[in-house]
Amino acid sequence: MKVLGMISGTSHDGIDVAVVDFELVGSTLEGRVGHTASTPYPDALRSRLIAALPPAPTTLAEVCELDTLIGQTFAEAAAAAITAGGPVDLVVSHGQTVYHWVEGAHALGTLQIGQPAWIAERTGTPVLSDVRIRDITAGGHGAPLVSVLDGLLLGGREGGAGALNLGGISNMTVVRDGELYAYDLGPANALIDAVVTSRGLHPRGFDEDGKIAASGRVDARLLEVLLEEPYYRLAPPKSTGKELFHLAYVEQALATAGVRPSDADLVATLTELTVRTVGDGVRAAGVAALVVSGGGCRNPVIMDGLRGALPGVEVGPSDDLGAPADDKEAIAFALIGWLSAHGLPGTAPGGTGARGPRILGTLTPGSGPLALPAPVAEPPRSLVLSR
Structure with a gap:
């Protein structure tokens, strides 16, 4: 069929x-x-x-x-x-x-x-x-x-595996010892895209190849405020979307933090937010491999950040399983x-x-x-x- x-x-x-x-x-x-x-x-x-x-x-x-x-x-x-x-x-x-x-x-x-x-x-x-x-x-x-799909593709992997999708929202499926659970982790590209679009930083509305993030520095105070989001502490299963993570959310976080980073520093900080929240979720799952798909897997700043945050975890694209990441x-x-x-x-x-x-x-x-x-x-x- x-x-x-x-x-x-x-x-x-x-x-x-x-x-x-x-x-x-x-x-x-x-x-x-x-x-x-x-x-x-x-x-x-x-x-x-x-x-x-x-x-x-x-x-x-x-x-x-x-x-x-x-x-x-x-x-x-x-x-x-x-x-x-x-x-x-x-x-x-x-x-x-x-x-x-x-x-x-x-x-x-x-x-x-x-x-x-x-x-x-x-x-x-x-x-x-x-x-x-x-x-x-x-x-x-x-x-x-x-x-x-993840359950059928990954069910036989030893040590368990996580299937991570980095779209506007990041979500992960964990398959281990015959058990499966999945949930939305938080924003992947949603906040980055909102800032890039609103500030006219790229004609296509996203940080192509992570170039903007790579040119900036993480604002520690802003990242601290962003990580206080209650959603991250909810137990799975859970789901979220742009109803929560949108441009006004970023503007409120800036006001709470009392900082005014440059455009590049803001994009770098939002990119690090994705790395932190995903890294926390993968470590909590305790999997040996992470198979990544979605537009975010083409962002080297995110991928390098995940590899750095997850030593001992095999991180690679879903292409290796016959499912092209895009x-x-x-x-x-x-x-x-x-x-x-x-x-x-x-x-x-x-x-x-x-x-x-x-x-x-x-x-x-x-x-x-x-x-x-x-x-x-x-x-x-x-x-x-x-x-």
Whole structure:
């Protein structure tokens, strides 16, 4: 079964796609990764999206328009992927998260926009969407959903392993001795990107190759204030997002610290915040290896900082496991699509905190009758990816 996975993450910079051809061989699911790509949002659309995100006020009219415009952009990205990689049996669209409602350390709701009907209409292919909410209804956080992929990829590693994703928010899956748990650690690129964008430090809105951070020095007082954030001391499972970690959060921390660092020093300090919070989480997990994916793994300041903070831990990209670091989340959503289509849960309760595993998503039919493959009685025990 060939599945197209699509996601725009918390960095909201564009759409990542991955076509994966899955085949179940005994208890092992084999996935051949075909076409992958990343399509940036048009500048005007990205600006409107950023302007509508919390804590900014917005209107239902703007949400409706963004839902349509993002859905159309996803539809064009899906059509391009199908043209390049051939027909697919199912499209899985995560859409764009615009709000993740958490109170008292519990997720109560989540909203992803990007109307899937535009994808179904443009491609004629059924679309699985709205994949997080079912886990939340079962008491979970709806995140990190990539943990189901991590569990299948890393389950056999001796000494335990952590799978770290460095997107807007950092999240980690820990697999050790047959047990799995996962949670959001804190901001990875969210605060860095917010500062870079607001101060016009890079035309693409992020610290490319960590050059800005490398040119600055960490402000010890500001870092001390940032590390006082109560979220870091909550026990997993837990989830967070840009509802907490945004530009106004940085401005409040600056006011509390009573400092005015240079732009480079501010970016260096926020980068060190990512290194510290991730390092603390990995040390607490006690794993022997850390497999890293997401845009942050291309930032040498973060990666060098993690290697320095984690002596004795093997730190490397997820590419080594057949999941290219830039495409891993899109591959994960393709996997969720395969699981849902075969009547299998797409969650790992230890990863999200749900009462039990759940089959995920809402299906939008394509141009013909909706036909699903025969159900599979037992979920796969491992996943092998190849190109």
